[in-house]
Amino acid sequence: MTSGLQAAEQAIRLLRAHEDIVQHGDGCPAEVIARAEAEMGLVFPPSYRRLIEEFGTWEIPPTEFPGVYKTPPLGEKLLGSPAYTVEDREVLGLPHHFLVVMHDDVWEVVVLDTSQPDQAGEYPVYAWNPGVLEGGLTEKVSDNFGEFTLAECRQKLG
Numbered sequence: 001m002t003s004g005l006q007a008a009e010q011a012i013r014l015l016r017a018h019e020d021i022v023q024h025g026d027g028c029p030a031e032v033i034a035r036a037e038a039e040m041g042l043v044f045p046p047s048y049r050r051l052i053e054e055f056g057t058w059e060i061p062p063t064e065f066p067g068v069y070k071t072p073p074l075g076e077k078l079l080g081s082p083a084y085t086v087e088d089r090e091v092l093g094l095p096h097h098f099l100v101v102m103h104d105d106v107w108e109v110v111v112l113d114t115s116q117p118d119q120a121g122e123y124p125v126y127a128w129n130p131g132v133l134e135g136g137l138t139e140k141v142s143d144n145f146g147e148f149t150l151a152e153c154r155q156k157l158g
Contacts, residue, residue, distance in 0.1 A: 004047035004122040007146030012054050014153045021157065025056030028068050036068045036082040042099045042114050045122045047146030056080075060156040065102060065149065084109075092130040101125070101145060112145060113138075122146070 015022045033052060037043050044052065051058070057067040057080055066080035077083070081100055088094035088109060102110035109130060112123040122144035129138075142148035 004045065004120060004144035004146035005050060007150040008047040008050045011051065011146065011150040011153050014150070014157060015058060018157050022058060022060055024058035025067070025069050027054055028052045028056040032068060032078070036078050039078060039082045040085045040099065041096070042085070045112060045145060046120060047122060047144055048101065048112065051149060060153060063104070063152060063156060094128070094130065098128060110141070
């Protein structure tokens, strides 16, 4: 198992151990994940896919991990990463190879850079600031999504 997947599994255990604080969905089926990837024209890395399969979307207040989900009022419209990625491309000029995994007050837009896969198919995590010309400004925040999520969970949950 890769370090990203190991970290994702640790994050899942940590989130499950704090059900009194954490809010999450019921998971996301493979066909919905495939549709999300098709809508964005990007592929989820293994650690992000695992967390989406488990929760769909999750939150450690006030930090939201939008993942992939649907709501009854919006029917079949996919929300979370697919919606943020497509909208940020149109509105903010997000480069096509970035996959949005979070909007945050601290990090601005948190993205996975799908143009830089490692041997396990994981992508590095960057904070992207769209307010800068020439494609925005990026700052690397983690080697992969699993490690990023685990660090965020540990910080919020202790």
